[in-house]
Amino acid sequence: MISFSAVSKRYPGGLEALRGVSFTIEAGELVFVTGPSGAGKSTLLKLIPAIERPTAGSVVVNGQNVGALKRGAIPYLRRNLGLVFQDHKLLYDRSVFDNVMLPLSFGTLAPRDAARRTRAALDKVGLLERERANPIQLSGGEQQRLAIARAVVNRPAVLVADEPTANLDEDSAWRIVDILLSFHQVGVTLVVATHDQALVARHGRRVLQLAAGRLAGA
Amino acid sequence: MRTWLRQHREALARALGRLGAQRMATLLNALVIGVALSLPAGGYLLLSGLQGVAQRVSYEPQVSVFLKAGAAQADLEARMRRDPRVAGLRFVSRDEALAELRVTEELADVVAQLERNPLPDAFVVRSADAAPAALEALAEALRALPGVARVQVDSAWAQRLAALVRTGRLALGALAVLLATGLVAVTFNTIRLQILTQREEIEVSRLLGASDGFVRRPLLYLGFLQGLAGGALGLAILAGALAVLNVGVRELAQTYGSSFSLPFLPWDDALSVVGFSGFLGWLGSAMSVSRHLR
Incomplete structure (x- = not known):
């Protein structure tokens, strides 16, 4: 499902975030990517939806070589992935409902079906009653749940979450983890970057440990 | 779709x-x-x-044709009427022209001083075609007619x-x-x-x-x-x-x-x-x- 083969990523300016990283993630797996700050976790996750392109090596997602994808094909790749960003990337000029609905407006779903699916996603993360609220009115944990609802509204086969529990209190963090695991339990491939060792220790079935851009353990 | x-x-x-x-x-x-x-x-x-x-x-283009003294007016008129470019014409005798000048307020005094009528007989010819080039061509043809002293195209300002x-x-x-x-x-x-x-x-x-x-x-x-x-x-x-x-x-x-x-x-x-x-x-x-x- 996701395959990294000798992947390196060097940013303009010379910073080498990843060096010869290789691994494969099978469909339905739950994988934690861990490591200290600057180890390359976020870069690794950004390579999956082609937010970044590898400098060397190949990244294959759902059979597509992401590094070789043409610009016009990238949106279609991303629509089949659920992305949860470290900084949520919510839009504060529209409602909770509209934030979740956003990815569905790019596709072919009829507005009525899109609305139904949006409410289902909000229900899944426990925010249905807040659908008319502005995201700014939500707590940090609720905002993260909103970001998860938006990531799963397209019913992706792969969910990629970058530090989903960062800056959250323990209760909120566990709730986020439970929600993510609930999606994994119905077959969604889950890739989670985190430096929360307690989280990894409790749920970590497979851990990709990065150190200075290299895979230290898999 | x-x-x-x-x-x-x-x-x-x-x-x-x-x-x-x-x-x-x-x-x-x-x-x-x-x-x-x-x-x-x-x-x-x-x-x-x-x-x-x-x-x-310029849809009312006129060409003034001034005749030489003693020119055959009837013959000229017949020739001009045969030209398909001529839509119509009007003869203005030298006496009529002077009479018109006499009733012109600014010129009445000048005309009164004249010992004899200096004006020629003339035809005012209306062209069928208003285009400047057509008017010039017609004027050229009229100039070539016998008995014609001068031809003036009245479309310069247009x-x-x-x-x-x-x-x-x-x-x-x-x-x-x-x-x-x-x-x-x-x-x-x-x-x-x-x-x-x-x-x-x-x-x-x-x-x-x-x-x-x-x-x-x-x-x-x-x-x-x-x-x-x-x-x-x-x-x-x-x-x-x-x-x-x-x-x-x-x-x-x-x-x-x-x-x-x-x-x-x-x-x-x-x-x-x-x-x-x-x-x-x-x-x-x-x-x-x-x-x-x-």
């Missing part, structure tokens, strides 16, 4: 929503475009009016007016190109600002799988709609200016015994102005989107 239409409908709705949300900015932008458009459109109206006057005058209108058209064309460029630049900048305002939304949308078309479409509609609004406002400005100007034009025309006034643009020309304005808005928007949404 249905999805494509829905996406366009939604993009149009989003563009309208943005215009509605920024009413004052929208109005001011449309005003800038409207003023810029009303200048060449107003110039076009004025020139069309002038051209209309020039054409009406030719000058036509030349003036042509020059005016060229100047107007240059002005229109300049202002159209300005309009494109205004829209380019407006869309650039819009992209900056929506930077976050655009970034998030792209991260979540929005295609370039999805991101660009509302901005293109925005430029197009802004151009249309500017075009419509330009026509309104023109109509208002024309109403004011026509008060003076009518007064002037009345002193010449005419009811002339400058007409508004024909509906198809008015539609063209609005459509062209919309196109320029779209063009500025497309350029801005290509430049700023790479």
